Amino acid sequence: MATFGLKPPQQFVGIAALREVWTIADDAGFDGCWVFDHLAPMGPVRAGDVFDGWTLLAAMAQATRRVRIGCLVSGNTNRHPGTLAKIAATIDHLSGGRLDLGLGAGGDAYTDAMMGTPTPPAGERVERLAEALTVLDLLWTQPVVDFRGRHYTLTGATSDPKPVQAKLPLWLGSSGERRGLRVVAEHADVWLNAALPGTPITELRRLSEVLDKHCAAIGRDPAEIGRAVQFRVPHDPDEALRLAADYRRAGFRELVLMPAGGDDVVRATHEVAELLPRLRDLE
Numbered sequence: 001m002a003t004f005g006l007k008p009p010q011q012f013v014g015i016a017a018l019r020e021v022w023t024i025a026d027d028a029g030f031d032g033c034w035v036f037d038h039l040a041p042m043g044p045v046r047a048g049d050v051f052d053g054w055t056l057l058a059a060m061a062q063a064t065r066r067v068r069i070g071c072l073v074s075g076n077t078n079r080h081p082g083t084l085a086k087i088a089a090t091i092d093h094l095s096g097g098r099l100d101l102g103l104g105a106g107g108d109a110y111t112d113a114m115m116g117t118p119t120p121p122a123g124e125r126v127e128r129l130a131e132a133l134t135v136l137d138l139l140w141t142q143p144v145v146d147f148r149g150r151h152y153t154l155t156g157a158t159s160d161p162k163p164v165q166a167k168l169p170l171w172l173g174s175s176g177e178r179r180g181l182r183v184v185a186e187h188a189d190v191w192l193n194a195a196l197p198g199t200p201i202t203e204l205r206r207l208s209e210v211l212d213k214h215c216a217a218i219g220r221d222p223a224e225i226g227r228a229v230q231f232r233v234p235h236d237p238d239e240a241l242r243l244a245a246d247y248r249r250a251g252f253r254e255l256v257l258m259p260a261g262g263d264d265v266v267r268a269t270h271e272v273a274e275l276l277p278r279l280r281d282l283e
Contacts (some may be wrong), residue, residue, distance in 0.1 A: 002253045002254070002279075002283055003031040003032065003254050004030055004032075004276060004279055005031055005032030005034055005068075005254070005255070006021075006030045006259070007033075007034040007036075007072060007230055007256050007257065008021045008025075008033075008258075008265055010035055010050060010056060011041040011042065011048060011051075012050075013049075017265050017266050018051070018056065020269075021266060022063045023063065023064075024266070024270060024273050025067050025269075026063075026065055028273035028276055029276060030067055032068045032070060032100065032256070033067045033068070033069050034069070034070055034071065034072045034230075034256060035060075035071050036072060036073075037053040037073065037074040037075050037078060038111070039111040039114070039115070040108075040114070046110055053071045054071065057069055057091050057099070058091055060095075061094035061096075068100055069091075069095055069098055069099060070099060070100035071101075072102045072171065072173065072192060072256060074101075074102055074103050074104070074106075075106025075107065075108065076104065076106045076125070076128055076129045077105070077107055077117075077120065077125060077128065078106055080152070081131075081132035081135040081152060082135065082139060082154065084136065085135070085140060085159045086159055088101055088163065088168065089159065092165060092168065093163075097164035097165045099168055100168065100169045101168045101170050101171065102171040102173065103132070103133070103172060104129070104172065105122070105128070105129045105174065105176075107119050107120065107122070107125050122176070123179060124151075126176060126180050127150065127151065127179075129180075129183055131149045131151050132151075132152065133170075133183070134149070135154065139154075139157065140159065140162055140163055143158065144156055144157065145158070169189045170188055170190070171188065171189065171191075171192050171228065172188040172190070172191060172192065174191070175193060175207060181211045181214050184211060185211060185214035185217075185218055185220060185222075185225070186220075188225050189224075189225065190226035190228050191211055191225050191227055192228040192254075192256075193208075193228070193229055198231070198232070201246055201247065204229060205250045208250070211225065227251050227252045227253060228255070228256060229252045229254070229256065230255075231256070232258045233257050233258060233259055233260065233271075237271075237275055240275060241275070241278055244282060248282060257275075259271070259272045
């Protein structure tokens, strides 16, 4: 069974509009509502208003009743995993256990340079991600944690309260064929292809097959990992439905819809919400 999430823009948009969008997501019956984790707007113009993703999630937790919420995806290099463990547990409590944790290796050379923070090489970022996942699991399940890794060290660390959910559903974003997808195979509940929206479906299917091979190498059933894709919704409803059907046929059952930005995000979100019953009929 497919799930349908909504990922509205959080750049060049006001808080009042975002509150309306979250209400639409909750009332229309979307399965998830998502933010991103960037310090500057994404796209050709990297200057302008953009809101912090995790702070928005706290507000969204209070402004909604039923829709699941999360960040697609949080950059691991943006925070120490001990800090992220505390933030995520807090939002899981605020939402009554509705948080999905989206995480990727991180790295944004533009904002790193802007803030004077390092951008580790890709291989190191993937190593850090794998280690961070272990740290998060320990902090959420153990009363006291001692951990010594290559990148993170914890000494007598506590992180209370634990999340409401016994296990936060873990969405990992990666397109790295050798290392990144191996981490996905080892840890993820859902794989979000980290290629840019608009990547050809043939390429997404090929990467999904690479993930299957990593699962086989470690003895994990690839069917245990959901396959997610995020895509900009065409203005033509029939075209949008055809695109969604193509993704479903390619094996992607978690579809994250990105309404067009522009001047009226609320109107664009209403249009996507009107498509939701027809999208569910694709099943």
